[in-house]
Amino acid sequence: QVQLVQSGAEVKKPGASVKVSCKVSGYTLTELSMHWVRQAPGKGLEWMGGFDPEDGETIYAQKFQGRVTMTEDTSTDTAYMELSSLRSEDTAVYYCAARSSITVKDAFDIWGQGTMVTVSS
Amino acid sequence: SYELTQPPSVSVSPGQTARITCSGDALPKQYAYWYQQKPGQAPVLVIYKDSERPSGIPERFSGSSSGTTVTLTISGVQAEDEADYYCQSADSSGTVVFGGGTKLTVL
Numbered sequence: 001q002v003q004l005v006q007s008g009a010e011v012k013k014p015g016a017s018v019k020v021s022c023k024v025s026g027y028t029l030t031e032l033s034m035h036w037v038r039q040a041p042g043k044g045l046e047w048m049g050g051f052d053p054e055d056g057e058t059i060y061a062q063k064f065q066g067r068v069t070m071t072e073d074t075s076t077d078t079a080y081m082e083l084s085s086l087r088s089e090d091t092a093v094y095y096c097a098a099r100s101s102i103t104v105k106d107a108f109d110i111w112g113q114g115t116m117v118t119v120s121s
Numbered sequence: 122s123y124e125l126t127q128p129p130s131v132s133v134s135p136g137q138t139a140r141i142t143c144s145g146d147a148l149p150k151q152y153a154y155w156y157q158q159k160p161g162q163a164p165v166l167v168i169y170k171d172s173e174r175p176s177g178i179p180e181r182f183s184g185s186s187s188g189t190t191v192t193l194t195i196s197g198v199q200a201e202d203e204a205d206y207y208c209q210s211a212d213s214s215g216t217v218v219f220g221g222g223t224k225l226t227v228l
Contacts, residue, residue: 035217037219044207044219044220044221044222045156045209045219046219047216047217047218047219050217052215054215059215059216061216061217095163097164103169104154104166104169104170104175105152105169106151106154106209106210106211106215106217107154107166107169107170107209108154108156108164108166108209109166109169109175111163111164111165114163
């Protein structure tokens with residue numbers, strides 16, 4: 001049974017950076033296409049970016065380009081999302097979400113439990 | 122990228138059929154996906170590729186597509202189906218978009 005286990009809640013000051021981790025168990029990271037989705041309090045889901053296996057590149061939502069970096073450590077099957085220049089509007093739950101097979105195509109069939117990031121002075 | 126539009130809320134009585142729509146110009150060319158999210162929980166995939174149901178998802182959940190609109194149908198709604206539902210799609214470049222979400226209330 002594949003599981004994505006994320007790091008714990010973070011509190012950051014405006015202007016700082018945050019790095020959230022997502023550890024894969026039951027699969028290897030290379031078997032998944034890992035993405036990141038966030039949800040501000042009381043709001044909807046917002047895609048931030050992820051790995052596109054068709055061209056082997058990470059793609060980012062235009063809104064976050066230049067401010068977000070997504071990396072993977074295949075030796076530990078852990079994915080990371082780092083967001084810099086934090087502002088209050090970045091307060092949200094951050095999810096890692098993965099595609100486990102080509103059967104589901106562009107869907108996310110596996111989700112982490114979420115990591116709350118609070119940006120406050 | 123493009124937008125996906127959902128109604129903010131839908132209400133049904135237990136045992137009735139709930140239909141949640143999602144509209145977008147690219148939907149005739151791209152698949153749609155549906156997620157259920159209950160308070161404090163991560164989303165769960167309930168429909169993929171317009172109408173396919175993942176294993177473990179009850180048969181009362183179904184999906185359909187017609188032109189620029191896709192529909193999630195929940196037949197015989199149960200109290201436990203009360204949740205937020207999100208549609209999602211992706212364009213040819215791999216950019217992912219979510220609809221704004223629909224709150225399903227079971228009266």
